[in-house]
Amino acid sequence: MEKILEVKDLVTTFRIAKREYPVLRGISFDIHRRETVCMVGESGCGKSVTALSIMDLLPVNAHVASGSIVLDGQELTTLSHRARNALRGEKAGMIFQEPMTALNPLLTIGYQLTEGLRYHKRLDSKTARELAVQYLKKVGVANPVERLKQFPFQLSGGLRQRIMIALVMSLQPSLIIADEPTTALDVTIQKQVLALLNALKKDMDAGILFITHDLGVVAEIADRVVVLYSGMKVEEGPVEAIIGAPRHPYTQGLLHAVPNVDAEDFVIQAIPGTLPHVTEEIRGCRFHPRCPYATERCRQETPVEIEFVPGHRVACWNVKESAR
Amino acid sequence: MAKYIGKRIALMLMLLIALTFIVFASLYIAPGDPAQMVAGPSATEEDIARIRSVLGLDKPFLVQYGLYLSRLLHFDLGTSYSTHQPIAKEIAIRLPNTLNLAVASILLSIVVGIPAGIVAALRKDRLTDNVLTTASLAGISIPNFWLGTMLIYLFSVKLRWLPSGGMSAPFWTSQGVRQIVLPAVALSTATIASFTRIGRSSMLEVLQSDYIRTAKSKGLSGWIVIMVHALRNVLIPLVTQFGTSFGSLLGGAIITEQVFVVNGIGTYLINAINTRNYPVVQSTVLIIAAMFILINLGVDILYSVIDPRIRYD
Numbered sequence A: 001m002e003k004i005l006e007v008k009d010l011v012t013t014f015r016i017a018k019r020e021y022p023v024l025r026g027i028s029f030d031i032h033r034r035e036t037v038c039m040v041g042e043s044g045c046g047k048s049v050t051a052l053s054i055m056d057l058l059p060v061n062a063h064v065a066s067g068s069i070v071l072d073g074q075e076l077t078t079l080s081h082r083a084r085n086a087l088r089g090e091k092a093g094m095i096f097q098e099p100m101t102a103l104n105p106l107l108t109i110g111y112q113l114t115e116g117l118r119y120h121k122r123l124d125s126k127t128a129r130e131l132a133v134q135y136l137k138k139v140g141v142a143n144p145v146e147r148l149k150q151f152p153f154q155l156s157g158g159l160r161q162r163i164m165i166a167l168v169m170s171l172q173p174s175l176i177i178a179d180e181p182t183t184a185l186d187v188t189i190q191k192q193v194l195a196l197l198n199a200l201k202k203d204m205d206a207g208i209l210f211i212t213h214d215l216g217v218v219a220e221i222a223d224r225v226v227v228l229y230s231g232m233k234v235e236e237g238p239v240e241a242i243i244g245a246p247r248h249p250y251t252q253g254l255l256h257a258v259p260n261v262d263a264e265d266f267v268i269q270a271i272p273g274t275l276p277h278v279t280e281e282i283r284g285c286r287f288h289p290r291c292p293y294a295t296e297r298c299r300q301e302t303p304v305e306i307e308f309v310p311g312h313r314v315a316c317w318n319v320k321e322s323a324r
Numbered sequence B: 001m002a003k004y005i006g007k008r009i010a011l012m013l014m015l016l017i018a019l020t021f022i023v024f025a026s027l028y029i030a031p032g033d034p035a036q037m038v039a040g041p042s043a044t045e046e047d048i049a050r051i052r053s054v055l056g057l058d059k060p061f062l063v064q065y066g067l068y069l070s071r072l073l074h075f076d077l078g079t080s081y082s083t084h085q086p087i088a089k090e091i092a093i094r095l096p097n098t099l100n101l102a103v104a105s106i107l108l109s110i111v112v113g114i115p116a117g118i119v120a121a122l123r124k125d126r127l128t129d130n131v132l133t134t135a136s137l138a139g140i141s142i143p144n145f146w147l148g149t150m151l152i153y154l155f156s157v158k159l160r161w162l163p164s165g166g167m168s169a170p171f172w173t174s175q176g177v178r179q180i181v182l183p184a185v186a187l188s189t190a191t192i193a194s195f196t197r198i199g200r201s202s203m204l205e206v207l208q209s210d211y212i213r214t215a216k217s218k219g220l221s222g223w224i225v226i227m228v229h230a231l232r233n234v235l236i237p238l239v240t241q242f243g244t245s246f247g248s249l250l251g252g253a254i255i256t257e258q259v260f261v262v263n264g265i266g267t268y269l270i271n272a273i274n275t276r277n278y279p280v281v282q283s284t285v286l287i288i289a290a291m292f293i294l295i296n297l298g299v300d301i302l303y304s305v306i307d308p309r310i311r312y313d
Ligand SMILES: Nc1ncnc2c1ncn2[C@@H]1O[C@H](COP(=O)(O)OP(=O)(O)OP(=O)(O)O)[C@@H](O)[C@H]1O
Pocket: A014, A016, A023, A041, A042, A043, A044, A045, A046, A047, A048, A049, A050, A059, A061, A213, A278
């Protein structure tokens, strides 16, 4: 399968109190066409920063310090902001977490849906509106023609998120990034939107980077999974392997933290301790203060990523030893 | 939208009625015998009695208020104690000068203040921003009578570029424009400065918002993102400020007219206060307050034009 996105050794730093701190510490992963890659990890581990680095939408105090991002065969990190802006929307689109605030409150849905089409595809407004109606139908919005005249405040969160999805899809990007697109929604609406994305995924040509910290969502939508911990990728593999037989102690902890309501002994075994702050330097494995299997080596040396079985990569000293 | 504006107009009418009541009541309890004052010092007892009954001054308070309202509806604001002329006529001569000054100042504030605020926000923490922020702080702190005096000294006395006062020529003539420049600059400096500050902070906040990030994620040009997506949202707090600023602008106009010897209603009011010419004071206050109420109605309508959340409420 064709690679849509190749991220290699990505380091993104934030300037905090006049010093640069790496929030991403060398992340690598690929996304293929028609593939959905889920990125998971605790809050603050760098999922959104990864997405914003790819989109070139980082806040002013952050920048990509090193590494490479290749989108559709084109290296992005060497391009100017202006050149990257030109690729946004058409090459890579993004669905955000907060549907309530992601749309401009003062502009109609119709305007916001069609402006990208008019701008990028040079469509006249009639054709753009027709296309917008088609996409609204695709994402299951009833009365699409009336919707175009409405303003965001007149619509529910679930509807707004469907509109965001239609907006991103209508520009037919090669890569779609969805940053926790269902987190802000009610559980029932969450299920609907997820089902919609799952259905749409099949007739889209794009690769999808789906960010979530809900492992239930991962099981439903992912082809492959990338697990981040404190700005590092700790494990990556096919969804069955990550959910069924995770190797990294952190991934195992994450899975245990999912309340399993079916089980007789209903317990939530959260990972002890908290994620280290980005400004905190930790020698060796960044997970060792919280890891039940930490050894002396873990405290001294940063683990090297190994390909445990083809396609399943882990960065943990322990795994290497048990596997060989 | 119609419902919203209807509500606003009803509210405005109520405010106007309350205003006339306050003005009338304060005139009623003001010292001095109005009939005597209107009649003048040489009037006989009979003259005064006749005037008293013509003005209805022998009637009960509420009846007098009713008469006052009906006179107001006929643009009759009473008679000046000092000139014995109809006040409405005297105000009609002076009001255009004040309005010219106020409108020129508000236009200057919009045209200079809002873009300055936006530029400052877009150049945050750079030299341009620092200069504009410092200048706006100075602009807010400088009293307008002092600034007016300094402007006269520099541009009229020293450089002899512009007249030091008066507003005799109509504003569409070049002399009229030359006459209005200095007073308008003096009067609008504080408003320009507050528009700059509010425009800047509003723009900074809007630039942080999620919908701007969404607009950027569509790959639109930076210009479209600012002009289409940011600007309208930036205007909302500025419209609020506009209503308040107009009030302080009218207050400032009273002083500015003094400095630049403009024959406007500010000068009219000050002279009336100095001569205890109560009907003129009251009528002028009534006109200024009514203008303020009308402007705020305009502001409310402007809101509904910009913000659909108000329009569809
Ligand atoms: N504007 C910012 N200024 C300073 N640090 C920031 C900023 N935004 C993010 N960070 C840092 O980057 C780290 C990663 O943030 P990021 O938003 O990528 O987390 P996340 O994995 O998306 O979390 P969540 O699940 O809560 O969305 C955070 O721990 C935070 O310390």
